[in-house]
Amino acid sequence: MSMRTFVALAMSVATVSAAEIQWQHLSTTNRALPLPGPSQQQTAAVVADLDGDGVNDFVLGFRQQPPALVWYRRGATNWARYVIETNYLTVEAGGAAHDIDGDGDIDLVFGGDWQSKEVWWWENPAPKFDPSVPWKRRVIKTGGAAQHHDQVFGNFKGTGKAQLAFWNQGAKKLFLSDIPAEPRNATSWSIMEIFSGSAGEGGTLRYAEGASAFDVDGDGKTDLLAGNYWFKHLGGDKFQPTKFAEYGGRVKAAKFKPDKYAQIVVAPGDGSGPLTICECTGSPTNSADWRGTKLLPHIIHGHTLEVGDIDGDGHLDIFTAEMAKWSERKSEPDNPEAKSWILFGDGKGNFRTTVFTTGFGFHEARVTNLDGDGDLDVLSKPYNWAAPRIDVWLNNGTGRKH
Numbered sequence: 001m002s003m004r005t006f007v008a009l010a011m012s013v014a015t016v017s018a019a020e021i022q023w024q025h026l027s028t029t030n031r032a033l034p035l036p037g038p039s040q041q042q043t044a045a046v047v048a049d050l051d052g053d054g055v056n057d058f059v060l061g062f063r064q065q066p067p068a069l070v071w072y073r074r075g076a077t078n079w080a081r082y083v084i085e086t087n088y089l090t091v092e093a094g095g096a097a098h099d100i101d102g103d104g105d106i107d108l109v110f111g112g113d114w115q116s117k118e119v120w121w122w123e124n125p126a127p128k129f130d131p132s133v134p135w136k137r138r139v140i141k142t143g144g145a146a147q148h149h150d151q152v153f154g155n156f157k158g159t160g161k162a163q164l165a166f167w168n169q170g171a172k173k174l175f176l177s178d179i180p181a182e183p184r185n186a187t188s189w190s191i192m193e194i195f196s197g198s199a200g201e202g203g204t205l206r207y208a209e210g211a212s213a214f215d216v217d218g219d220g221k222t223d224l225l226a227g228n229y230w231f232k233h234l235g236g237d238k239f240q241p242t243k244f245a246e247y248g249g250r251v252k253a254a255k256f257k258p259d260k261y262a263q264i265v266v267a268p269g270d271g272s273g274p275l276t277i278c279e280c281t282g283s284p285t286n287s288a289d290w291r292g293t294k295l296l297p298h299i300i301h302g303h304t305l306e307v308g309d310i311d312g313d314g315h316l317d318i319f320t321a322e323m324a325k326w327s328e329r330k331s332e333p334d335n336p337e338a339k340s341w342i343l344f345g346d347g348k349g350n351f352r353t354t355v356f357t358t359g360f361g362f363h364e365a366r367v368t369n370l371d372g373d374g375d376l377d378v379l380s381k382p383y384n385w386a387a388p389r390i391d392v393w394l395n396n397g398t399g400r401k402h
Helices: none
Strands: 004-006 023-027 041-048 057-063 069-074 079-085 096-098 107-111 119-123 136-141 151-154 163-168 173-178 191-196 211-214 223-226 229-235 238-243 250-254 263-267 272-280 290-300 304-308 317-321 339-345 351-358 366-368 377-380 391-395
Touching (some): 041 096, 107 151, 107 163, 191 229, 191 238, 223 250, 250 304, 263 304, 290 351
Antiparallel strands (some): 151 163, 163 173, 263 272, 272 290, 304 317
């Protein structure tokens, strides 16, 4: 199977201006990747090492048509397609991976969209993998309000065990749930509300979204970030929400420069607005002490935000991208000149902005090591632009280090 290396403009896709990186582009459009299925609405993307071989795999979620979940298992040189959920489910954007049942392999969580009141988890059948045998699905939440856009695991309560945090947009609430002692036998999980109300939506931003984990205040304890808030655990089931920005969306915290506290990057998800980095100038639990700086003035449906050292220089970079299409009732793109960017950090809080692609639709893209060679690659799947479709950009190809 041939694979093409793009080092200049090709097929309306621009490579990064950094000359040291050459991106090897694999796609379902050139048969370098198998098609996931017939659905033209591709919602979720999760990366995890599901077979325990030390190399990341990825799972994609769908609605509109089955199968609902498809696993791309990394082999020696390419990916093989496995179906995790053969049935029709209305899977929402988001998803999370964690060893839920404590058996040493990674399980999966996905939530239902505006048509569903459920959140589910799938038990990893390792080591017995069969492309034709689906994984066992169990219920985390059923009933209540619908739509569950974004989930994340983290040891937010400092118990030494991870909890699951997830949005319930229909209820306008953020929930936290401890994993049951015997999750395989639980008919549902006990959930508690930790936040209710607006969390950065408004204008073109349709609802609160985004969820990630990081130690924001440097106290050695993992914090939860969701919408335009970060949440500090105060003990027991109590969390203190601190607003760090005026709007929410995709959200990541990291240390882009030496500082006592983390910086928080936020990009608009299902809406439009700037890419902003927020820094604490005083107390991290005081909203008035957070200051935002626009890194990009305007992103249209920027449903991708990733952080990592993409060029291998030891400094964190930012990857963000626009959707090209989100409307379901028309065939033409909503945003035909959609762009993606890499902002290369210098470790001092400064960034060099480069355009990665133009005229290409991203949604829930991931920046991670996909081929096991130690550098960061790009996984892209559009929502409904040219779908069904998957694209992978390998950083300097497989096996070629910086």
